[in-house]
Amino acid sequence: MFFKNRHVSVIVTLFLVFILVFTPALETLAGTHVSGEPDRLAGQNRYETAVEISKAGWPDGAETVILATGERFPDALAGTTLAYKYDAPILLTRGKELTDVTKKEIQRLKAKKVIILGGESAVSKQVENALKNIQLEVERIYGNTRYETAVKIAERLGYDKETVIIASGQNFPDALAVAPYAAKEGIPILLTQRDKLPTETKEPLKGVRQTYVIGGTQAVGEEVFVELPNAKRIFGQNRYETAVKIIEEFGLDTSKSFVATGEDFADALTGAALAAKEGSPILLVAKERVPEHVQPLLETIREAIILGGPGAVGQKVAEQLRPDHTLPPKDDPDGELLYGHFIDVGQGDATLLQGPDFTVLIDAGRHDRNDVVPYLQSVGVESIDLLVLTHPHADHIGQADKVLNTFEVTEVWMSGDEHTSLTFERVIDAIAESGANYNEPRAGEVYEIGSLTIEVVNPDELTGDFHEGSISLRAIYGDIKFLFTGDAEAQTEKAMIERGHDLKAHIFQAGHHGSSTSNTQEFLEAVQPEIIIYSAGKDNPYGHPHKEVVQRILDMGIALYGTDVHGTVIVETDGKTYEINTEVGGEIEIPVECIDINSASFEELQQIVHIGPERAQQIIELRPFYSLDDLLRVDGIGPSRLQDIKDQGLACVHPPEEDETN
Known part of the structure; x- marks a missing residue:
């Protein structure tokens, strides 16, 4: 078991000194430096x-x-x-x-x-x-x-x-x-x-x-x-x-x-x-x-x-960059750096924290893909100290059984919530067969894994709601802090704040894939992140990340990265500063606003072509829809009218979270 201290109070005081130097506009680039500054x-x-x-x-x-x-x-x-x-x-x-x-x-x-x-x-x-x-x-x-x-x-x-x-x-x-x-x-x-x-x-x-x-x-x-x-x-x-x-x-x-x-x-x-x-x-x-x-x-x-x-x-x-500056000792890339891999696993989650004396995997991707183990092997993972499965939905635990069958895993954390899905059963069986230690952490506990400190900030207790029970933790490496909240939603974010946890982090993985059910203004203000990274699949049916969340993050001046746009995102840190590297380039744009036929009001539905009062009411009664093609279930909507609706580009479908049973 990892060293655990249930009574550690970590107080971090950050002194920020802002020095504003106002100099006249440069008339030429050949001028001398002011006080040695570039x-x-x-x-x-x-x-x-x-x-x-x-x-x-x-x-x-x-x-x-x-x-x-x-x-x-x-x-x-x-x-x-x-x-x-x-x-x-x-x-x-x-x-x-x-x-x-x-x-x-x-x-x-x-x-x-x-x-x-x-x-x-x-x-x-x-x-x-x-x-x-x-x-x-x-x-x-x-x-x-x-x-x-x-x-x-x-x-x-x-x-x-x-x-x-x-x-x-x-x-x-x-x-x-x-x-x-x-x-x-x-x-x-x-x-x-x-x-x-x-x-x-x-x-x-x-x-x-x-x-x-x-x-x-x-x-x-x-x-x-x-x-x-x-x-x-x-x-x-x-x-x-x-x-x-x-x-x-x-x-x-x-x-x-x-x-x-x-x-x-x-x-x-x-x-x-x-x-x-x-x-x-x-x-x-x-x-x-x-x-x-x-x-x-x-x-x-x-x-x-x-x-x-x-x-x-x-x-x-x-x-x-000053001519008289002496560079600090060069970092040893094999001994002192942490690499945080926010792995592109489509509409799911998998994050690897790979340090000089620890390897931690937080979530294990989707049940219908096979990309987590190959990625871990490609970056040299041979064993895993800690596997955290934040909650039992299949887009988070999906490939955990493959991870456990491939690598030696010292300890597994789960929330304690149980699912009836076959994926959940496969994972439980794999844990038992692996011989790994098993733990259900609770808010307030602090663990040391090599040079990495983990502070658990959720759950305090289980309610039966998988999202409320999401394991949420702050990972601290030197002065740099990461925050992971799984699919914790607004009420759980509020509870974390009210319990008095220190939530401040330089890098925050957006809750629930960037959903508007999470990532509230109040919570982001408590976290004060410099970087937010969300994990979502390109053109996913849930519309993640949601427009209002993207807008909120950009309005707050926070740098935003997403696996749907940037592929795998890697944070490299020596514990003092950090760099962000992305697999591919791209700019995150605010999603185009659409009318979700699963949640739109009676009046909003009627903005869609061919949808009058009668069909709007029928759509409400037939919910949920899993794609626009499902509108063929509505009386009077055939292939031709469905194509008109698609061409208008106003209707969209954010299907409900599925209880996967495979």
């Missing part, structure tokens, strides 16, 4: 930061401006080469309206022409008209896909087919890290999917003599690599090391370097145009840490320019 080009948001970059690089104006949406990255990934060709800054706008600060900067530049990157779904017609209304010539470069848009940019560049750079169109870091070099050399950047070379990209590759592939096989798979002419891969273990490998491959001068966060695209995108103009590379860093692979380059930097405010590149990183 220069920082930053505004209050990505739009203002883009303007500050423009002011620094183009103080006397520019005839042409490149304009892209600040809401997502794909259309602008290849745009740096075009910006360099026209000696143009890259500015950002909201998709539906021309951002005021951007408009003012275009006027300050005395620009005559704006080139919009992307179609009207990225930068709307309203924005285009607003530009024309201030007497600007407007051109739009776009294709039907991000891949075609990159080809259109390459065609405008007028390249000689000597060399092409290939990067992932599904993530931003690799393309942006190589962009300053590509722009300076006039080399186009074309985009690809991971496992398939898009048709749009194949044609312009004909006759190309050399291709450089940026990123490892998780970014550009071998299936694509072998199709490319005379391909050479430039990659590292992660996005940060890949940026370093680019510098090493092309022999770039790092004496003056631009530094941007590797966790978001906007600052690196707009800064890449300036970096190309200055003939300098871009280094990618985590918010509060210079990654290990980047640290050796710091000795070569005489002048560092940070892109973005402290919310993007923190003060700790700024201090490490």
Whole structure:
């Protein structure tokens, strides 16, 4: 059994010191550092930061401006080469309206022409008209896909087919890290999917003599690599090391370097145009840490320019970029790091905490998939100290029997709630056969597993409701804290607060897959997370994560990641700072609001085409529905009307949680 202390009171006092340094806008990038600190080009948001970059690089104006949406990255990934060709800054706008600060900067530049990157779904017609209304010539470069848009940019560049750079169109870091070099050399950047070379990209590759592939096989798979002419891969273990490998491959001068966060695209995108103009590379860093692979380059930097405010590149990183700063001892990746793997298991949950002296698995995925054991094997798991099964629903315990049959598991935790499903019975049998210790933890208990501390914050007692009984715990590694609440819902979140538990955590796994039944404003304020990660399947029938939860999280300024968008999300921490790495790139957008036929009111249902009062009442009486196709049960709705309903795009189905019995 693990060491358990039922009476430990952990009091953590965090002193946050905010130092706001106000300096005049830079007239030139050649100025000296103030008190040894690196220069920082930053505004209050990505739009203002883009303007500050423009002011620094183009103080006397520019005839042409490149304009892209600040809401997502794909259309602008290849745009740096075009910006360099026209000696143009890259500015950002909201998709539906021309951002005021951007408009003012275009006027300050005395620009005559704006080139919009992307179609009207990225930068709307309203924005285009607003530009024309201030007497600007407007051109739009776009294709039907991000891949075609990159080809259109390459065609405008007028390249000689000597060399092409290939990067992932599904993530931003690799393309942006190589962009300053590509722009300076006039080399186009074309985009690809991971496992398939898009048709749009194949044609312009004909006759190309050399291709450089940026990123490892998780970014550009071998299936694509072998199709490319005379391909050479430039990659590292992660996005940060890949940026370093680019510098090493092309022999770039790092004496003056631009530094941007590797966790978001906007600052690196707009800064890449300036970096190309200055003939300098871009280094990618985590918010509060210079990654290990980047640290050796710091000795070569005489002048560092940070892109973005402290919310993007923190003060700790700024201090490490000072010429006189001594780097801390290098972390031992085999001895001191914790890796938190939020595994993409579709519409289910499985999270691995893998540390120097512990291995903890929280939940084990869905019963109808087989992806947990292969993933654990792929990251070197040989045994498991603790398997936590938060509650007995099949999307959380589904593959626990396979885990127990494959690995030596020291101890298993369950809530004590019992299910009648065959999946639950298989898991219980596997626990018994494994010989693992068994425990039903309760709120207030504290456990030590190697260098990991686990504080149990739920359940206090069982009520028979599986969600209320979800095991919820805070995992503490050094100064970094994680919070997991399973499928605990609003009333249980409230109970945790009222019992006085310390819930504060840097990383919070959203409750119930990001459902609106959980993740209340009050609870998020108690947790005060910097990062929220939810686990949900792409296009899942429950609509997870729900719109109001996504909106709430983004309004609170919390960084949000999801397995449906980013694939497996890995948090790497040394106990002091942390980095976030994702399997694929993407931007989480607020879900489109729809009318759920399982919960909509009588009046709301009648907004759906072909649904009048009589059919609305019948829908209410026939609930629940498990798909829109179930509407064929309603009198007067046949295949033709059903197709009209689907085409309208207003109706949706969030089916009830099923009591799986397999």
